[in-house]
Structure formats: structure tokens, C-alpha cells
Amino acid sequence: MHDSDSVWEFAIADRIAFGNGSVEELGARLAGRSVSTLLLVTDEGLLEAGVVDAVRESIPTAIEVSVFDGVEPDPDLEVYEAALEAADAAEPDAVVGVGGGSSIDVAKVTGSLAGTDRELLEYVAPPIGDGASVPESGTTVVAVPTTAGTGSESSPAAVVSLPERELKVGISSRHLYPDLAVVDPLLTASLPPAVTAASGMDALTHAIESYTTRRYDAKPEPDHPDERPDYGGRTELTDLYAEKAIELIGSNLRRAVNNGNDLEARRNMALGSLLAGVAFTNAGLGATHALAYPVAGENHTPHGVTVAALLPAVMRYNASTAFDRYRTIAQLLGENLEGVSDREAGDRAAAAVEALADDVGIPSGLRDLGVEEGDVPRLAEKTEEIQRLLVGNPRRVDREALEEILESAY
Incomplete structure (x- = not known):
């Protein structure tokens, strides 16, 4: 078969908002999706630096916001499981990941797997896991990157660190694409x-x-x-x-x-x-x-x-x-x-x-x-x-x- 005869597919996050100040429109976009409860997934550093405040300020007071700030670089199973527990407690309509690839990866998995009974590693490809299919979730997942590099905001994958095996593994599924990616370059200005x-x-x-x-x-x-x-x-x-x-x-x-x-x-x-x-x-x-x-x-x-x-x-x-x-x-x-x-x-x-x-x-x-x-x-x-x-x-x-x-x- 020649290249001109080949058939290929192309996938992307459901919606992408790009540009300086685009995060200011996040609240309106969430309201348009009938979101009433929200879990914000981030790390302590961004929370203390005030970067998360810029995101929270755009969210209407009518939306109940919970924050999980336990994301660490190269998140391991414990970080993912803690985020899933936070989601079980908050029962959010939407999960918003604010940060680098680690926070966005944790947010994507949390939005997709909250409420499921399977162990996280079951979704990892063999030989580490079973390669189980990630279920389609009704939870809206939003990615708000604060770095310019990982591409997690447009990716159907998440990386899990297994320090005891000195290994990193991935979970990949079309259901891990964010429903909305808000890429505001101004959020990267404070990066060291x-x-x-x-x-x-x-x-x-x-x-x-x-x-x-x-x-x-x-x-x-x-x-x-x-x-x-x-x-x-x-x-x-x-x-x-x-x-x-x-x-x-x-x-x-x-x-x-x-x-x-x-x-x-x-x-x-x-x-x-x-x-x-x-x-x-x-x-x-x-x-x-x-x-x-x-x-x-x-x-x-x-x-x-x-x-x-x-x-x-x-x-x-x-x-x-x-x-x-x-x-x-x-x-x-x-x-x-x-x-x-x-x-x-x-x-x-x-x-x-x-x-x-x-x-x-x-x-x-x-x-x-x-x-x-x-x-x-x-x-x-x-x-x-x-x-x-x-x-x-x-x-x-x-x-x-x-x-x-x-x-x-x-």
C-alpha cells in the first residue's frame, strides 16, 4: 500500500483554549458544562506560590472547590491513590489539573478512575499490569499546564513511577484525553x-x-x-x-x-x-x-x-x-x-x-x-x-x- 492510499486517524483533547489570559475564561467554560463541584489537583509549591490562585479566581463561587495538593514530581502509586481518595470524598463533577505533567497526569487518571474498584497497576500494559481498559467517565477533566514541555494536556497517557522497581510505566487510553485544555502562557512566566x-x-x-x-x-x-x-x-x-x-x-x-x-x-x-x-x-x-x-x-x-x-x-x-x-x-x-x-x-x-x-x-x-x-x-x-x-x-x-x-x- 502506498502512502497516498493509507488510512490514519487523528485525535486531540476535546477542546483547547490557548492564549495569554485564557485561564480567566475557565469559570465560564465550567459553567457551560454544568459543573457544580470541582476537585483541583496540584502541588504544594504552586499552591504556596499563588499560581493556583489565578485559576481559583476564575471559578464562580457557585462551584464548590476542593483542593488536592499532594502531587509530587514523578508521582508514584501512593500519590495517585491519595488523589483518588480525595475524589471519592469530594465526588466532583470536574477534576482540574494545574501544574506540570505530573499534576495533569494525576488529574486525568483521577477523573477517569474515581469510584472504580480495580488496582491502578491493572491498567498498565503487560508485563507490569494487565492492560485493562480505562473506563469512560462522566467526570469533566480539565488540564491547565504551568510548564511548556510535557504535552500532557493533549495526551491520552499518564506516567506512574515505581521506585521500588526503579521504573516508570504508563497508562494509555483515549479516555485519558482531557475534555478541555487551557493553555495560558502567562502561567509559565514564573518558571525558574x-x-x-x-x-x-x-x-x-x-x-x-x-x-x-x-x-x-x-x-x-x-x-x-x-x-x-x-x-x-x-x-x-x-x-x-x-x-x-x-x-x-x-x-x-x-x-x-x-x-x-x-x-x-x-x-x-x-x-x-x-x-x-x-x-x-x-x-x-x-x-x-x-x-x-x-x-x-x-x-x-x-x-x-x-x-x-x-x-x-x-x-x-x-x-x-x-x-x-x-x-x-x-x-x-x-x-x-x-x-x-x-x-x-x-x-x-x-x-x-x-x-x-x-x-x-x-x-x-x-x-x-x-x-x-x-x-x-x-x-x-x-x-x-x-x-x-x-x-x-x-x-x-x-x-x-x-x-x-x-x-x-x-
Whole structure:
């Protein structure tokens, strides 16, 4: 079947409100959905910093608001279970997640699973869980991101940390798409430089991986459920989102990190992150994210920092299968490729990512994240189990290839 004959689907959050001051309209949007009780899911830091106040001020007094502020970075089972208990007590019509990807992930799961009897891990794909289907819920779920990077506001997935196994796993379902995403760039203006940098590199990784992931006419049907990809492969539409995201992030991340009050840069980063999120939740990801799960799980490193350390090595490994894609990426990141060969263009793309990460203060390799050379075989073995991500990688990867990438990223 040729590309022109292929059939693909495209999914997104039910509604997206984007722009400076868009959070001020949240109350009216909730009223339009007949919401009378609401659970606001966030973390203590945002609550104390007053960021949550900007959201609460937009909510009419007629709506009863409860707050769960127990979200922590890389939330584990205890955090999710505590949020579900808060929902059982409040019995909300709507759950609003305010914060980074962690708060939004917890809010999505809470809105979907409150009142169910199953254990949370049953919804995780094998071999960790049973891969149970997430039920459709009547609870309205709203995502209000305060970072520009995770894409959780446009994603049908949530990440759960399992520190006792030194692992992160995901729950994925179309029922985890938020009913409404309110993306107000002004909420990101107070982000410290390090968080701005890490979340921005995460968004760039989403864009680059979705732009270079495999393109297939239908999802493969492997023998094991966990080998089935989360999403459907890149399409003409996801390419448009990814290309614009790469351009926006590449030309604005340095500005946002070095001057948090540069509202134009903040707006462009928020838009780039949103577009990258839409792209990867439809096209899928690849080896960078697969490798990041065990690396971050063992070394407790921020996700954005982890993928930034891995991405250049993965790009160099993959470039030989998609020279045209990596040439375009290099150009979108500002590289002049006149007279440059395809092979060198692929290296230029990876070098441009390295330069961007270095300019915004991200560690340049796995060594700086605490990874030791002796860890490589074990990390490769753990990564090989995450076939739902590896199956979308443009170049085939086996244990030996994963070790090669890790050693290159070291």
C-alpha cells in the first residue's frame, strides 16, 4: 500500500483554549458544562506560590472547590491513590489539573478512575499490569499546564513511577484525553530557568521523535500486547505540527530560559509544546523515550534532562534511515546546510540539539546524570522490554544497538 492510499486517524483533547489570559475564561467554560463541584489537583509549591490562585479566581463561587495538593514530581502509586481518595470524598463533577505533567497526569487518571474498584497497576500494559481498559467517565477533566514541555494536556497517557522497581510505566487510553485544555502562557512566566530548560527540551524531543517515527499503514499486530505501539505513526498532519514545534522551540527556548519575562518567547514555547504534544500523541515516540524510562527510574533524574542527554545519540543512530527528515530538522534549528551532504546534515541536526541543551544548562551526557559505564547492559535490557515505544523507532533496535546508543550518550 502506498502512502497516498493509507488510512490514519487523528485525535486531540476535546477542546483547547490557548492564549495569554485564557485561564480567566475557565469559570465560564465550567459553567457551560454544568459543573457544580470541582476537585483541583496540584502541588504544594504552586499552591504556596499563588499560581493556583489565578485559576481559583476564575471559578464562580457557585462551584464548590476542593483542593488536592499532594502531587509530587514523578508521582508514584501512593500519590495517585491519595488523589483518588480525595475524589471519592469530594465526588466532583470536574477534576482540574494545574501544574506540570505530573499534576495533569494525576488529574486525568483521577477523573477517569474515581469510584472504580480495580488496582491502578491493572491498567498498565503487560508485563507490569494487565492492560485493562480505562473506563469512560462522566467526570469533566480539565488540564491547565504551568510548564511548556510535557504535552500532557493533549495526551491520552499518564506516567506512574515505581521506585521500588526503579521504573516508570504508563497508562494509555483515549479516555485519558482531557475534555478541555487551557493553555495560558502567562502561567509559565514564573518558571525558574532550570525547569524552563528541562521542560523545553522535553517538548523538543517530542517534536523530533514524532517527526522521525515510523510511518505504517496500520498498527502492527505483534504476538505480545506490549509490542503494539501506543499511537499510529507519523502522518502528513503530524508532520505539520512537529515541524512548527521544532522551529518555535529552537528559536525561543534560549530566550525563555535567559529572560523569564520575555512573554513573546513564553507564548511561543507554550505553543511549541502544545503542537509537539499533539504530534507525538498521534505519531508516537521512539528510542529516546524508551531509554529514558529506565535511566530516569534508576537515577531519579528529571524526564526533560534525561531525554535531552539521550536525544543526540539516538538521532545519530537513526539518521541513516531518514536523511531527509534530519536535514529538515537541522534547517528548522537554524543550521545552514548549503553544500552539506545528507550524512553530515544528520550529524548537524544532532549537534544543534547538543548546542541548544548546552546553552540552556542541560548536562551533556549520561555520566553527568549519575549513570556508570557498568550500568549500560542492564539499562539496555530494561529498555528492550519497552517495545510499545521501540516499535515506532525509524531504525530497528536490538539489545546491542541500545548499548551502542547508551555508550554514545555517555
